[in-house]
Amino acid sequence: MYKKIKAKVLKKVNKKKYRDYIYNYNVNYLKSLGVKIGNDCRIESLNFGSEPYLITIGDHVTVGANVQFVSHDGGVWIFREEYPNIDVLAPIKIGNNVFLGINSIIMPGVTVGDNCIIAAGSIVTKNVQSNTIVGGSPAKFLKTVEEYKEKVLENSVNTKGLSYQDKKSLLEGIFYG
Template sequence: MRKIFNLIHSYISPVSYAKSIGVKFGENFRITGQPIFGSEPYLISIGNNVTLTKGVTFLNHDGGMGLLRQKYAGIEIIKPIKIGNNVFVGSNAMIMPGVTIGSNVIIGASTVVTKNIPDNVVVAGVPGRVIKTFQEYEEKALKEAIYIKSRSNAKARMVEIKRALGII
């Protein structure tokens, strides 16, 4: 019954659910979709202005240790994960044990983050690697961006987007 409650809670209020299982996070923390916080969510620290998207997975432990427990009773590799401020983590990204992600970072969709990520970069790939600086991303985005005023009215937003893209 508890598993069903947690599943419903994670869908209805993912930020509240994250807090209830021990994830530490700062101001303006946003979740779109359902991330997977793993078996040690209390070892996850997330800064301010962070967005997690659908399917982001946090792994704080090395599951392969199960193969060694017969020989070494109680053996574990468990490490915290830290995310800085102003970070976007794309859909289905995987954050591995012990990783620290700096501030002003974009993690691309399906990226596997196996090492620490410095500030001010964009990371993508398997394994994740720096593909550009945050400043390069910003400069490119400003050249391609459209500006939308209608954020909450879906129909008005759609019309605005189609106009900006020259579809209507």
């Protein structure tokens, strides 16, 4: 059904409107499962585990493609014969103004502070302090958001608002001479 909706929508709207439609669709669907989601969020993943109601996401958060939220410890399976009802569960909390990179995994009980970046492919097993960037497996502190900002401002290219062709021409001129 998702593919049919996608095909119909693509014929009717431009890419930005389509992206906004998908983000809103994902947010509304996840809210119906019990995920608590703030305002102005871009959610590209629907991998919110078996207890989505234990997940809270603040305002202005991007959840990249294939990000996974794991709110339980599946390893207790090996004790299931001895303890048939065993479960270990913990909530996950994502602060405000956070970017969760593609293919990240957020483990049970993790709190990500405000103004954070989780690098692509990271496995976050511990709380992340506000204003920091973490990455790796397991995720470790990389730098502050302020240090990152200084670096990206040196290398940034202003392409927002350009047409596809204008953006292509600009980038080809920069990178290919």
